[in-house]
Amino acid sequence: MNNSAASIKTxxxxxxxxxxxxxxxLCPVVLAALEPxxxxxxxxxxxxxxxxxxxxxxALNRFYAPHYYGSDWYKxxxxxxxxxRNMPGAGFGGRFLDxxxxxxxxxxxxxxxxxxxxxxxxxxxxxxxxxxNKLSLDVRRGExxxxxxxxxxxxxxxxxxxxxxxxDPLGFIRECRRILRDGGRLYLSVPNGPVDSAGLINYFKEExxxxxxxxxxxxxxxxxxxxxxxxxADLEIAGAHTYGIRRxxxxxxxxxxxxxxxxxxxxxxxxxASKEIVLPPRPLRLPGYAVWRYWQFRVKRLPGLVNFxxxxxxxxx
Numbered sequence: 001m002n003n004s005a006a007s008i009k010t011x012x013x014x015x016x017x018x019x020x021x022x023x024x025x026l027c028p029v030v031l032a033a034l035e036p037x038x039x040x041x042x043x044x045x046x047x048x049x050x051x052x053x054x055x056x057x058x059a060l061n062r063f064y065a066p067h068y069y070g071s072d073w074y075k076x077x078x079x080x081x082x083x084x085r086n087m088p089g090a091g092f093g094g095r096f097l098d099x100x101x102x103x104x105x106x107x108x109x110x111x112x113x114x115x116x117x118x119x120x121x122x123x124x125x126x127x128x129x130x131x132x133n134k135l136s137l138d139v140r141r142g143e144x145x146x147x148x149x150x151x152x153x154x155x156x157x158x159x160x161x162x163x164x165x166x167x168d169p170l171g172f173i174r175e176c177r178r179i180l181r182d183g184g185r186l187y188l189s190v191p192n193g194p195v196d197s198a199g200l201i202n203y204f205k206e207e208x209x210x211x212x213x214x215x216x217x218x219x220x221x222x223x224x225x226x227x228x229x230x231x232x233a234d235l236e237i238a239g240a241h242t243y244g245i246r247r248x249x250x251x252x253x254x255x256x257x258x259x260x261x262x263x264x265x266x267x268x269x270x271x272x273a274s275k276e277i278v279l280p281p282r283p284l285r286l287p288g289y290a291v292w293r294y295w296q297f298r299v300k301r302l303p304g305l306v307n308f309x310x311x312x313x314x315x316x317x
Contacts, residue, residue: 010052010053017048023044027039029212037210069130070279077108077109080107080110089156099121099144104122104135104137118137155184157186174232185316190221191217191310212266239314
């Protein structure tokens with residue numbers, strides 16, 4: 001651990017199950033250049049893996065700079081339209097919350113197509129400003145626990161690849177339950193932690209230097225840890241699928257890796273200088289392309305939570 005991380009508080013009890021340290025250390029990890037080196041550790045009780053110490057908000061705000069947003073805005077818009085087709089209660093009104101809503105293109109499209117009233121939460125001030133000013137969305141800045149929504153306010157909540165970025169997953173999932181009405185649904189997309197973290201560990205073993213947690217993940221949830229989270233929030237699984245099967249098998253060494261698999265874990269040579277969100281132009285696509293991609297994704301999913309897949313898609317009630 002370098003000196004710049006010394007002032008960040010080390011986690012002494014598992015954030016998921018409360019088991020006391022020491023934890024098993026798997027490898028060192030960095031978020032970005034000129035940042036502290038963190039330890040990727042594993043709780044021997046619930047098998048959750050996480051960065052220890054956890055990055056503070058200052059480090060996270062630097063990570064989620066404007067250049068983090070906007071590269072796939074048109075894809076998010078298309079996904080929002082398709083997602084709306086399978087949202088429970090679509091067409092009957094109600095309130096929809098997208099946590100970690102990015103620039104808001106998914107939220108706007110999904111709400112328009114489903115008839116839900118749109119709400120969002122996002123950590124980046126630039127992304128929030130874009131969602132409010134460009135898309136006229138009701139988006140609150142900061143972490144979900146600070147948003148101040150009333151009890152039982154939402155009919156549907158979407159948490160898509162967000163909880164692994166949160167410093168307090170247990171508090172986060174309990175807050176989701178508090179603001180979800182009885183009978184509402186919570187959509188959760190989350191990486192399969194043991195598989196998601198395998199690339200970090202393999203990179204360190206081969207390169208002998210800390211890998212970059214390329215997506216900014218702070219937590220890597222085992223199925224055991226997810227079960228504990230759901231039980232603590234009084235939520236139960238209404239449906240579940242696994243996707244990213246080929247990528248998962250690659251990370252586990254059961255399928256040939258791509259030649260340049262290490263590149264995402266390397267620190268970039270330079271840091272993007274843009275302090276503004278820059279949207280690329282919408283590419284030309286054949287009619288029906290978005291529908292084809294949507295069904296291509298769905299048919300590749302496996303039912304249930306499969307150990308060798310990279311990502312889980314879970315509907316909670």
